[in-house]
Amino acid sequence: xxxxxxxxxxxxxxxxxxxxxxxxxxxxxxxxxxxxxxxxxxxxxxxxxxxxxxxxxxxxxxxxxxxxxxxxxxxxxxxxxxxxxxxxxxxxxxxxxxxxxxxxxxxxxxxxxxxxxxxxxxxxxxxxxxxxxxxxxxxxxxxxxxxxxxxxxxxxxxxxxxxxxxxxxxxxxxxxxxxxxxxxxxxxxxxxxxxxxxxxxxxxxxxxxxxxxxxxxxxxxxxxxxxxxxxxxxxxxxxxxxxxxxxxxxxxxxxxxxxxxxxxxxxxxxxxxxxxxxxxxxxxxxxxxxxxxxxxxxxxxxxxxxxxxxxxxxxxxxxxxxxxxxxxxxxxxxxxxxxxxxxxxxxxxxx
Ligand code: ADP
Ligand code: MG
Numbered sequence: 001x002x003x004x005x006x007x008x009x010x011x012x013x014x015x016x017x018x019x020x021x022x023x024x025x026x027x028x029x030x031x032x033x034x035x036x037x038x039x040x041x042x043x044x045x046x047x048x049x050x051x052x053x054x055x056x057x058x059x060x061x062x063x064x065x066x067x068x069x070x071x072x073x074x075x076x077x078x079x080x081x082x083x084x085x086x087x088x089x090x091x092x093x094x095x096x097x098x099x100x101x102x103x104x105x106x107x108x109x110x111x112x113x114x115x116x117x118x119x120x121x122x123x124x125x126x127x128x129x130x131x132x133x134x135x136x137x138x139x140x141x142x143x144x145x146x147x148x149x150x151x152x153x154x155x156x157x158x159x160x161x162x163x164x165x166x167x168x169x170x171x172x173x174x175x176x177x178x179x180x181x182x183x184x185x186x187x188x189x190x191x192x193x194x195x196x197x198x199x200x201x202x203x204x205x206x207x208x209x210x211x212x213x214x215x216x217x218x219x220x221x222x223x224x225x226x227x228x229x230x231x232x233x234x235x236x237x238x239x240x241x242x243x244x245x246x247x248x249x250x251x252x253x254x255x256x257x258x259x260x261x262x263x264x265x266x267x268x269x270x271x272x273x274x275x276x277x278x279x280x281x282x283x284x285x286x287x288x289x290x291x292x293x294x295x296x297x298x299x300x301x302x303x304x305x306x307x308x309x310x311x312x313x314x315x316x317x318x319x320x321x322x323x324x325x326x327x328x329x330x331x332x333x334x335x336x337x338x339x340x341x342x343x344x345x346x347x348x349x350x351x
Contacts, residue, residue: 001064003028003186004049004154009058011044018044020210022058026203031180031187033197036207037233042190046156049188051075062154078152080143082162086131092118092142093127099150117145120179136164137172144176148183155180155187161196173199194234198222206230228271228351237323238274239351243267250350253318256293257348264350271351276325277309278347281333283340296341298322300333314339 002025011019019041026032034042047053049060051072060067067075078099086095093114100110118124121141131139140160147155160176161169177200180187189200197204198218205215206229214226225231228239242252244264250257252272264270274296282295298314301321309325310332316322324341333339 002026003063005059005061006045006049007059007061009045009048009055009060011041011048011053011055017210019048019055022210022212024205024212024215026186026188028186029184030202031177031189031200033201033204034188034190034207035192035194035197035204035233037192040207041210042192042207043158046079046158046188046190049154050077050079050156076150076153078147078150078155080147080155080157080160082159086139086143086146088131090131091127092123092129092131092134095131095142096145096149098146103150113149114145117149120148120182121145122175137168140164140172144179148179148185152185155185156190157187158190159192160189161191161193169193169196170199176200206233208233224349225273225351228273231271231273231349231351236273236275237321238276240272240274240320242270242272244270254296254298254316254320254322257343257350258294258345259348259350260345262350273349273351274322274324274343275347275349276311276323278344279324279326279341280344281326281330281339282342292340294342296322296343298339298341300335300337300339302335303333305332312339 004026007023009019009022010017022045034045036042044053048055051067051070055068087098096114096117097110100113105113114127118126121144123138123141123145134142143160161172164172173196191197201218203215203217204221206213206221208229213230214221221230222234225234225236231239240252240254242250242257244266245251246266247263248259250259250264250270250272257272279296296316298316301313301315304311309328311323312326312333313321313323
């Protein structure tokens, strides 16, 4: 049985739906990410799970017990927010000890647990530092230590990296996952950044306008996004509206694409996603006029060096802009060059 079961949650504010029929489950010790653009209802769902907000409909069941009407302080769930909400007048130890004092632990128990938590987050010896002396990354670690100290049954992190710069976030995300896994805490992590979600989550729930679009493991989500909205949100650009012309073939404005093992209805509308990686240039510059409908032909708009690959954008004859990643070893195309690309079957996804 899942540790947390959310079923059919509805919530509206002033007649505006914020959550619509949200259901999900979370296993003990797993990390679930809620991923979606600003305003799609992520924080509202966390607040409902925490008991800070009542749903209009639906249930929150934790460890077999209906929690929907249980007051927040009786749930023993932990919350960590973007702005950390550390107490500026307390030192590091005082902040980490806060939840333990609420639990009426003895001073020696508290001191031992604070030491253990600071060691866990890599801040051993920071007990007596002032909050004002800490860097953003260190504050984030103190906030994590504080929320883990009382051993919450469920930890919710609402965009905890939001205030940090990208380089620091990229460095901290695997660290965060390592710490959460080390403790074995069941966690829900909210973000609008798919790279963060990929780095931390066991499973990701993609939200759009109050609805869950897809829940899946990061690898599955990336390889098979369920809807164009999910694909767009994961940062995929090449989405083509097509139509099935046979059971296995979809015609799009930039060519035909074959699907092995799919069975389309003739005439069915199908969106084709072309992954940026997994195309092979078959010819450059002197490419013949494009007659092969199984290849992608276009005029290079720009090719930008990105380190491990070139980011190539091109315009097809039909005026579609497509973006691909080409390996660095090959000759670099110039703007205005004609180019013909052959997509690997694994680079073509039908939505
Ligand atoms: P997210 O965390 O994904 O950015 P929120 O859950 O904060 O989204 O908000 C979802 C929607 O609900 C938004 O349109 C927001 O304006 C609205 N909303 C959230 N909380 C309240 C509230 N207390 N009163 C009125 N509207 C709210
Ligand atoms: Mg939010």
